[in-house]
Amino acid sequence: LPLAEKSLIRRMRLRAGNTRGIVGIGDDCACIRIPDGQEALITTDFSLEDIHFRRELQPAASTGHRCLLRGLSDIAAMGGTPLAVFLSIALPDNLPQRWLDEFLGGLLKLASKFAVPLAGGDTSKSPGKILADIVVLGSVPKGGAVLRSGARPGNRIFVTGTLGRAAATLAALLRGDKNKIPAPDLNTYFYQSPRIEVGRILREKGLASSMIDISDGLSTDLSHLCEESKVGAELIADTIPHPETDLRFALHGGEDYELLFTAPAKAAVPRRIANVPITEIGRIIRGRKVSLRIAGKLQKLAPAGWEHFRG
Amino acid sequence: LPLAEKSLIRRMRLRAGNTRGIVGIGDDCACIRIPDGQEALITTDFSLEDIHFRRELQPAASTGHRCLLRGLSDIAAMGGTPLAVFLSIALPDNLPQRWLDEFLGGLLKLASKFAVPLAGGDTSKSPGKILADIVVLGSVPKGGAVLRSGARPGNRIFVTGTLGRAAATLAALLRGDKNKIPAPDLNTYFYQSPRIEVGRILREKGLASSMIDISDGLSTDLSHLCEESKVGAELIADTIPHPETDLRFALHGGEDYELLFTAPAKAAVPRRIANVPITEIGRIIRGRKVSLRIAGKLQKLAPAGWEHFRG
Numbered sequence: 001l002p003l004a005e006k007s008l009i010r011r012m013r014l015r016a017g018n019t020r021g022i023v024g025i026g027d028d029c030a031c032i033r034i035p036d037g038q039e040a041l042i043t044t045d046f047s048l049e050d051i052h053f054r055r056e057l058q059p060a061a062s063t064g065h066r067c068l069l070r071g072l073s074d075i076a077a078m079g080g081t082p083l084a085v086f087l088s089i090a091l092p093d094n095l096p097q098r099w100l101d102e103f104l105g106g107l108l109k110l111a112s113k114f115a116v117p118l119a120g121g122d123t124s125k126s127p128g129k130i131l132a133d134i135v136v137l138g139s140v141p142k143g144g145a146v147l148r149s150g151a152r153p154g155n156r157i158f159v160t161g162t163l164g165r166a167a168a169t170l171a172a173l174l175r176g177d178k179n180k181i182p183a184p185d186l187n188t189y190f191y192q193s194p195r196i197e198v199g200r201i202l203r204e205k206g207l208a209s210s211m212i213d214i215s216d217g218l219s220t221d222l223s224h225l226c227e228e229s230k231v232g233a234e235l236i237a238d239t240i241p242h243p244e245t246d247l248r249f250a251l252h253g254g255e256d257y258e259l260l261f262t263a264p265a266k267a268a269v270p271r272r273i274a275n276v277p278i279t280e281i282g283r284i285i286r287g288r289k290v291s292l293r294i295a296g297k298l299q300k301l302a303p304a305g306w307e308h309f310r311g
Numbered sequence: 312l313p314l315a316e317k318s319l320i321r322r323m324r325l326r327a328g329n330t331r332g333i334v335g336i337g338d339d340c341a342c343i344r345i346p347d348g349q350e351a352l353i354t355t356d357f358s359l360e361d362i363h364f365r366r367e368l369q370p371a372a373s374t375g376h377r378c379l380l381r382g383l384s385d386i387a388a389m390g391g392t393p394l395a396v397f398l399s400i401a402l403p404d405n406l407p408q409r410w411l412d413e414f415l416g417g418l419l420k421l422a423s424k425f426a427v428p429l430a431g432g433d434t435s436k437s438p439g440k441i442l443a444d445i446v447v448l449g450s451v452p453k454g455g456a457v458l459r460s461g462a463r464p465g466n467r468i469f470v471t472g473t474l475g476r477a478a479a480t481l482a483a484l485l486r487g488d489k490n491k492i493p494a495p496d497l498n499t500y501f502y503q504s505p506r507i508e509v510g511r512i513l514r515e516k517g518l519a520s521s522m523i524d525i526s527d528g529l530s531t532d533l534s535h536l537c538e539e540s541k542v543g544a545e546l547i548a549d550t551i552p553h554p555e556t557d558l559r560f561a562l563h564g565g566e567d568y569e570l571l572f573t574a575p576a577k578a579a580v581p582r583r584i585a586n587v588p589i590t591e592i593g594r595i596i597r598g599r600k601v602s603l604r605i606a607g608k609l610q611k612l613a614p615a616g617w618e619h620f621r622g
Binding site: 027033039040051086090119120121122127131133135137138145149212213 | 360391397432440448
């Protein structure tokens with residue numbers, strides 16, 4: 001094996017060995033106990049060089065962080081708790097050892113923040129670019145997962161945090177304007193937090209009738225939610241939280257990793273949950289139309305979300 | 312999305328929709344119930360073009376079959392039962408739709424043979440070659456998984472089936488001698504069966520003290536088992552089942568996907584399990600040496616297993 005792979009396997013083993021109750025790396029499978037009364041949640045997400053990330057635009061530690069963020073955000077969107085992480089990673093021959101060390105460092109730092117062990121995966125030489133696939137195993141009480149399909153006409157629509165900053169930051173990075181980006185924005189983009197705690201509280205309190213994470217952009221992810229729920233939606237442009245960014249970034253920019261959820265009209269949804277602002281941005285309607293009310297007029301809101309580095 | 316991806320997502324959805332008790336593709340995560348008293352098994356395996364497979368050497372259906380075979384074989388090696396499959400796949404722009412259809416056809420045919428739904432995954436454009444990562448979720452009674460680490464000095468060593476035919480067939484394919492390969496051998500190589508039932512019976516009857524699947528070659532996988540168990544081993548060359556192939560293919564050739572297991576000296580191990588021949592090939596010893604007895608002499612058996620298409 002190339003040096004980078006050996007080092008990776010060694011580090012993965014060390015992590016797994018430190019974790020009680022998991023037979024991890026070094027066996028054919030990882031064995032993991034799902035807590036009594038819970039069911040398993042599983043999500044897989046590619047992070048492919050030049051499709052999902054560019055090596056020159058972000059530190060390796062941020063790439064590792066964001067690779068895991070994608071999976072954790074999916075667990076959050078079900079109201080679940082993450083239990084273990086699996087990383088399949090293929091590396092080109094000429095990759096500096098330092099890149100891999102920093103990538104893993106960023107990934108493991110986020111994992112340890114949520115007490116989630118790296119319990120397995122696969123390593124390989126890559127036929128070209130850096131290829132990572134993250135698998136997150138989580139759990140949720142049986143039958144308790146918050147699905148995309150539960151939105152009903154009359155439900156109110158909410159988002160956590162603010163939207164558009166990730167896309168605005170990325171656009172500046174792509175323009176080569178890194179120096180013009182305020183340091184806090186850059187840091188937020190590089191090391192964003194998954195909304196695990198907000199998702200869990202929304203599920204526990206029975207507040208959310210449906211939920212999805214905003215990974216591809218509000219317009220696209222709202223359309224997914226409406227499709228699964230067989231409903232339409234009306235958003236109010238003035239209410240969408242997008243401080244200091246263009247509304248288009250908030251509507252169509254991807255990688256926000258905030259939660260989009262619906263709640264029954266009478267539900268008492270707090271203004272903050274786990275210290276994260278919660279904002280009402282519209283309502284679910286009958287039919288299948290998704291619209292935006294802007295400057296007093298209702299216009300069609302077509303899904304036009306982020307497609308990463310697609311041409 | 313490119314057409315190929317759309318078609319893939321549609322087919323994955325159809326499969327997931329047909330499966331009771333799984334909230335599958337179309338939500339942020341799949342929710343899966345682990346049977347009472349069982350724990351989860353998880354394994355992930357890359358199948359990368361030009362590393363793990365070559366498009367010109369095998370039918371797309373075989374590539375899909377073998378992609379899943381790798382994961383199912385890992386579940387078999389723990390004595391587990393597969394529950395669900397997740398496929399992350401990235402496709403180059405110019406990939407013929409037919410290749411993807413046949414790949415998925417091969418994968419789904421094997422999945423349905425073991426009643427395992429395709430319950431999720433990820434799709435993406437690839438920055439280069441075809442990239443697949445298969446995740447298999449399985450289950451095993453709590454504490455009942457057969458590990459690599461349970462071999463003890465005095466245990467006997469067994470293999471299922473025969474060894475070396477996969478490597479011999481691949482070598483002939485690489486030489487361009489496809490027409491000289493007997494059709495049954497080609498078919499065995501292309502559409503090999505994972506040893507799920509044998510693994511499960513070995514666990515249920517308490518026969519195996521340790522187990523691993525032979526994916527990288529007998530010499531390499533035996534060394535993994537010995538390393539995890541902190542023991543040595545002596546194999547008897549004359550007893551290794553390798554009909555009509557060179558012993559070197561049986562010792563070092565990869566992709567056999569047979570099970571290698573150890574059993575206590577007094578265990579009554581049948582000659583066949585689930586209609587698969589079981590052959591005793593050596594014993595576990597104290598120390599850390601792994602040797603081969605051949606023509607009356609004991610020689611060191613270094614791990615020299617298959618490294619796919621590594622240079």
